[in-house]
Amino acid sequence: xxxxxxxxxxxxxxxxxxxxxxxxxxxxxHISLRIDDESLLVRxxxxxxxxxxxxxxxxxxxxxxxxxxxxxxxxxxWSVPNELPLHTAVLRAxxxxxxxxxxxxxxxxxxxxxxxxxxxIVGAFDIPGTRxxxxxxxxxxxxxxxxxxxxxxxxxxxxxERPVLVLRAHGITSVxxxxxxxxxxxxxxxxxxxxxxxxxxxxxxxxxxxxxxMAELPxxxxxxxxxxxxxxxxxRIDGVVASH
Numbered sequence: 001x002x003x004x005x006x007x008x009x010x011x012x013x014x015x016x017x018x019x020x021x022x023x024x025x026x027x028x029x030h031i032s033l034r035i036d037d038e039s040l041l042v043r044x045x046x047x048x049x050x051x052x053x054x055x056x057x058x059x060x061x062x063x064x065x066x067x068x069x070x071x072x073x074x075x076x077x078w079s080v081p082n083e084l085p086l087h088t089a090v091l092r093a094x095x096x097x098x099x100x101x102x103x104x105x106x107x108x109x110x111x112x113x114x115x116x117x118x119x120x121i122v123g124a125f126d127i128p129g130t131r132x133x134x135x136x137x138x139x140x141x142x143x144x145x146x147x148x149x150x151x152x153x154x155x156x157x158x159x160x161e162r163p164v165l166v167l168r169a170h171g172i173t174s175v176x177x178x179x180x181x182x183x184x185x186x187x188x189x190x191x192x193x194x195x196x197x198x199x200x201x202x203x204x205x206x207x208x209x210x211x212x213x214m215a216e217l218p219x220x221x222x223x224x225x226x227x228x229x230x231x232x233x234x235x236r237i238d239g240v241v242a243s244h
Contacts, residue, residue, distance in 0.1 A: 003071070007033055007041055008060040014101070014179045015043050017233045019053030021187050023105040027051045029171070032087040033179055034098040039063065039070040042087060044078040065092070082147045089152035090159070090175050097175045101182040104171035111193040112139060112166050116200065118192050123209045127217050128225045129188030130209060137189060138162055143169030164189050180230045187233075 011031050018024040018031075029052050032042040043052070044061045061078050062070045065088040069075040081087075087100045111118075118137035120130045140158040144151055146167070155173065159165040164185050165173045172189065176182035196206055 004035065004041060004062065005057070007035075008057045010179050011041055011043060011060045012055045012057045013234060013237070014183050015052040015055035015059075016237045017183055018101070018103050018186070019051065019055075020233075020237050021190070022107075023103040023172075023186055023190055024052040025104070025106075029101075029103040030081045030083070030087075031102070031179060031182070032091075032100045034091050035062065035070075038065055040065065040087065040091065042080060042084065044075070044080055047077045082145060085149055085152035086146040086155060086173060089149065089156045090173070093156045094161075094175065096177060098177050099175065099179040099182040101174040101179075101186050102171065103174075103186055105186070105190045105193070107194040107197060108166060108172050108190055109169065111196055112168055114197070114200075116193070116196050116206075118164075118166070118189055119196070119206060120209045120214065121199075121206050122192060122195065123213055124217060126188050126191060127220065128184070129192055130214070130217065132163060132185060132188060133192055134209075134214065136162060137164050137166060139166045139168055140173075141168050143167070145170075178226070180226055183233070184226060184229055 011033055014031050018029060027049055030043040032040045034040050039062060041060050041062055043055060043059055046059050061074045063074060063080055064070045067080045067084050083102060086102055090097055090100050118133050120134040122130055138158050140155045146152050146155050163175055167173060172186055174182045174186040176185060199206055
């Protein structure tokens with residue numbers, strides 16, 4: 001447990017961010033980070049499991065892609081997620097990806113089951129989210145636990161080269177080069193799903209941003225889109241801790 005301390009802390013914080021944002025209520029969901037071609041850090045379930053909102057650094061364990069411990073003692077009292085193949089299949093297939101987020105956001109699940117696709121409806125409200133939606137958010141059509149190589153291969157095929165995939169009647173998979181980016185992508189898609197549900201519930205229709213307005217959206221850069229946004233997410237969970 002002495003190795004990769006910063007990375008373990010980052011993943012634990014990211015799990016709490018997901019819970020704080022309502023994307024991983026309860027005990028379901030996990031985040032992983034590639035360490036090398038054979039191992040990853042992943043949020044595991046321990047002997048005192050309390051849910052993602054209460055993730056501690058010690059819940060982040062170093063394991064091999066086959067689910068065995070990558071160092072002595074890493075799985076003493078902890079078990080890897082049943083859906084570890086969801087993570088490893090992505091990491092094997094996509095050299096550009098280092099982090100995988102799997103969560104169960106109710107609004108995304110509800111929107112998809114209602115036949116609502118994630119579309120670029122918001123513009124400057126969320127510029128990175130708008131661009132992500134404009135590129136398309138595919139759907140893996142099976143409402144199953146992605147717990148074996150065959151199902152994980154299907155899921156990766158559905159994901160293709162995109163950063164986010166909706167899992168029908170299940171949740172979401174978000175992938176990126178960093179843990180922070182993968183989590184922020186999931187938050188953006190969840191926000192768009194929630195707005196879509198609200199708009200349709202109000203009796204209105206969904207309209208994509210015009211091409212003219214899309215072209216006008218500036219690239220604010222990773223320093224703003226990721227670094228500043230992540231500091232905000234950390235401040236949110238720090239505020240929750242302080243209020244208790």
